Amino acid sequence: RTLEEMRALRDETERFLQRYRFGMDEVITKLSILRDEFSQAHSYNPIEHISSRVKSLDSVVDKMRRKGVEPTFDAIRETITDIAGVRVTCSFVSDAYRIAELLTAQEDVRVIRVKDYIAEPKANGYQSLHLIVEVPVFLSTGAHPVCVEVQIRTIAMDFWASLEHKIYYKYDRQVPGELLAQLTDAARTASELDARMEGLHRTVHGTPHARSAPNPV
Ligand code: 0O2
Numbered sequence: 001r002t003l004e005e006m007r008a009l010r011d012e013t014e015r016f017l018q019r020y021r022f023g024m025d026e027v028i029t030k031l032s033i034l035r036d037e038f039s040q041a042h043s044y045n046p047i048e049h050i051s052s053r054v055k056s057l058d059s060v061v062d063k064m065r066r067k068g069v070e071p072t073f074d075a076i077r078e079t080i081t082d083i084a085g086v087r088v089t090c091s092f093v094s095d096a097y098r099i100a101e102l103l104t105a106q107e108d109v110r111v112i113r114v115k116d117y118i119a120e121p122k123a124n125g126y127q128s129l130h131l132i133v134e135v136p137v138f139l140s141t142g143a144h145p146v147c148v149e150v151q152i153r154t155i156a157m158d159f160w161a162s163l164e165h166k167i168y169y170k171y172d173r174q175v176p177g178e179l180l181a182q183l184t185d186a187a188r189t190a191s192e193l194d195a196r197m198e199g200l201h202r203t204v205h206g207t208p209h210a211r212s213a214p215n216p217v
Contacts, residue, residue, distance in 0.1 A: 013057060016073055017083070020054050022137040023146030024084035028052055030109070031088060034102050044205075046095035048155060052086045081112065081132045082149035089158045092198050093118060096129050096152045103131070103150065110134040112147065118157075124180060125187020126161060128153040156190040156197075 001009075028050060035047040055063075060080055064071035069079050076083070090096045096118065104111050115130040129152040136143040153161065164183055167175055175183070 012073065016076075017054055017057070019137055019139075019144055019146050020084035020148075022139075023135050023148045024052050024054060024086060026135045026137065026146075027084075027086050027103075027133070027148045027150060030103060030106065031086065031099070034099065046090055046092075046098055047088055048091055049089040050086065051089075052084075055080070055083045055085065077147075081147050084146065084148040086148060086150045087158075088150065088152045090152065090154055092201050093154055093194050094198060094201075096154060100129055100131055100150075100152055104133065108136055110145070118153075121187065121191075123184075124164065125184040125191075126164065127157045127187065127191065128161065154194050156193050160187050160190045 031047065031050055035045060035050075038047075039045045060076055060083060061071045063080055064076060067079060069075050088096075088099055090099060100114075103109060110133060112132040112134055113130075114132075117126055117128050117130065121127045131150040131152070132147060133150060134145045134147050137146045138144075160183075163186075167179065167183065171179075
């Protein structure tokens with residue numbers, strides 16, 4: 001490759017990732033507005049924490065290789081829906097569903113896919129509500145739709161997922177059976193805690209929320 005070609009590739013990579021950053025920022029703004037408005041109107045904050053990241057190009061390419069797809073920019077755009085990721089941590093399960101409903105009801109948010117791992121936890125016990133949404137990003141060249149993955153979960157689910165994630169990578173995706181069993185058991189405990197906290201919350205706040213906590217895993 002010539003130096004010019006390398007510069008062009010670098011610029012294209014930057015442009016590619018920048019759009020995901022813009023899409024991610026839009027979703028964060030939407031969530032922050034919901035949180036602030038909700039807190040003001042109902043004297044209650046359904047969102048504990050919002051975090052975000054744009055996946056590194058290295059892990060995007062790794063994921064493409066695992067899926068057996070040649071990592072061109074077009075193929076990445078089609079295949080990887082979690083390059084821009086926003087994670088919302090709520091206190092209660094009902095808040096997770098409420099935030100999902102409020103976000104997806106917005107006119108400029110197109111829902112591409114919903115994976116409800118709260119209603120149907122993964123075999124290892126993982127729980128979270130995943131939304132793949134598309135939002136328009138307005139650039140000098142016009143509107144560009146960008147995919148963002150929003151993971152909405154409770155504090156207990158988040159606590160479990162972050163430990164499991166560390167263990168998963170520590171063992172290079174081959175977690176010993178005994179450890180897996182303990183993690184699955186811990187997920188059950190987290191789910192029971194969520195159900196108890198939701199019950200307490202309802203006792204204090206009275207009105208039941210839109211969706212109730214699912215059965216423990
Ligand atoms: P990382 O390292 O967190 O970025 P797809 O992503 O569409 O190809 P997939 O993997 O079935 O298909 O999507 P899914 O199930 O919605 O998972 C996407 C993300 O959810 C993962 O991204 C994790 O962040 C999280 N996740 C899913 N399952 C688990 C789990 O069992 N434990 C934990 N801790 N997190 C999970 P990545 O890119 O796989 O990983």
